[in-house]
Amino acid sequence: MKEVWRKEGVAQHEQRLAISDPDDFVFGQAPFPVCCGRGVQIGSGKVIPEINFTLPPMEINPQTWPDVRQQYAEIIESVCTRAVALDVADLLVEFETLPPMTIHPQWGVEITRLLADTLAAYHEKYGLQSALRLTPNDCRDQERPPRMRSGPYWDSMVQLFHAAADAGADLIAIESTGGKEVCDPGLMTADLWQVVYALGVLAPRDMQFLWREIVSACRATGIVPSGDTACGFANTAMALAEQRLLPRVFAAVVRVASVPRSQMAYAMGAVGPSKDCAYEGPYMKAIAGVPISMEGRTAACAHLSPLGNIAQAVCDCWSNESVQNVRLLGASAPVVSLEQLAYDCRLLNVAARSREHALLLRDWLVASDAVLDPQAFVLRPDVVLQIAGEIIQEDNPYRQVRRAVQTTLTLLRAAHRDGRVRIPPVEVRWLDRMERDADRLPDTETAFCEAMHAFLQDVSYLPEEYGLDA
């Protein structure tokens, strides 16, 4: 197995962190900036707003399609108008397709074209620099168990990757779901081993396969392969923890365990910015040096989180996740979101003019959240650098996840003892339980897979779709 990873050039054991000095780990600055779209530079000195939006409650079908188009046309026009009024210099727009728009790629293409044309018109007329990120939703899990490497869902998704550039997209991202069918039941029962299997064995294999295709499509068409997110894994855990359905300490560990799978996108040629809902983004920036998009308090329109401020600390794009096109008192919700993002970025970019001020603001953002929740604690820049430094010592994703989990638990235990992070009494027993499970994780992936084989008999997934023996 080790040989496979090395052949693909993704072994990380000889790499160094792209950022090792905490003072270099700040918002707006990434070691490897990305240029895209109409003059947008990401990670080269300022933070750029990234706006995302979605439809209000409505069905998507041929009968409603004219209304769907009209919704997107209204949104992009009003967002661009407000961006110009607020003197936004650079704007990143993300269009994340809804399932019917990936299954019928021509629909995804049509909306992409509509958005791109409007952005181009505002650039020409007002000088608004912009880029359009197309994020085809990963529709492979429409089948249960999902086929990851073939079939109509795979085909339609690939079709959209290849059509993206012609439709006017400047970047491609994805929220890939490989391993989710195993992770979800693992989260429900807080089964650490099952989550490790999903994130350390299945997801990296899927991302290797998927990202090879995405990078190839982007290179062929001259657009940017940006990044992936562990949304379907770690954000699911976060959302469950926010509803008090899962312990927060468990969600914190899942977040860090997701780092090696998300990192795989960059190992395969993605260059950033990472996708906004990848709260593991700071780890990507530390390890690969790519610029990252993040979301926090501005994403409350989509979901709640305990990471509202700390998520902003080292971001390069600042996003709202997604907002429905509904009318609020001030304006439509996407315009309201855009305004919030624009003002946040103004503040960050004033601070970014001075290294001292930037670090001060970063530290305030961190200090305001980090002690209150273990999920915030694991995003502290110093903690990120420490855990990332451990992860890259390992030479395959399974061992990286194992090390990430063990290191995180050690740090959380110490921080709880020292009063640097608040862990509710009812959750302390979960630290004990996870430590026991983590300590028993085998040294090698082969031994781990053998141990998991019996446990996964009742889980509906297709090992061969991940290049594993059935």
Place this chain on the structure above:
Amino acid sequence: MTDIQALYTAVLEGDAPATRELVRQALQEGVDPQKLLDETLIPAMDEVGRRFETNEYFVPELLVAARAMKGALELIRPLLAVRGAEPAGKVVIGTVRGDLHDIGKNLVAAMLEGGGFEVIDLGVDVPPEKFVAAVREQGAQIVAMSALLTTTMPGMKTVIEALEQNGVRPKVKVMVGGAPVTQRYADEIGADGFSDNASGAVRVARSLVVV
């Protein structure tokens, strides 16, 4: 003699093997299965639900308790069926068409089973006609629907309309849930019940069956 308190604790702690063994012992000793269910097992699950609602338990603890309960019911149900006793009710559950999210739905299904209901899980991305067929074929008293997306939420109304068009709506109660779903939305589409959490869904289901 079987330690009934130990059985209660085994369910509470989600110890499925111990639960099964203690139920088996009790039945062998001639303990009335209905009494075992009503006075020990269901109260244990109610306590699990209470702890969950007061944030003492998380979902994993709730689920393992529900699994332990399910194992117990596998031993008890055949004995009750012989006497003509029915489960608390029969529920057809699924995530509506176009929606693949199943965590919440699975949770509700597990809690309903733990609460003594017979649950027919249709899975995710369930078309309206499948709900209708399941109601007809299974004789369910309740249809439970879940949706996580605002774009799939309207599918709940479509299912209710399909139940009406096929003449089975009067035979079933409809309950709905999921992140974007509200009591107001449930009322708007003509659902009979709504819950924003899994253990609440059991209470709603019980109230609907009684009505």
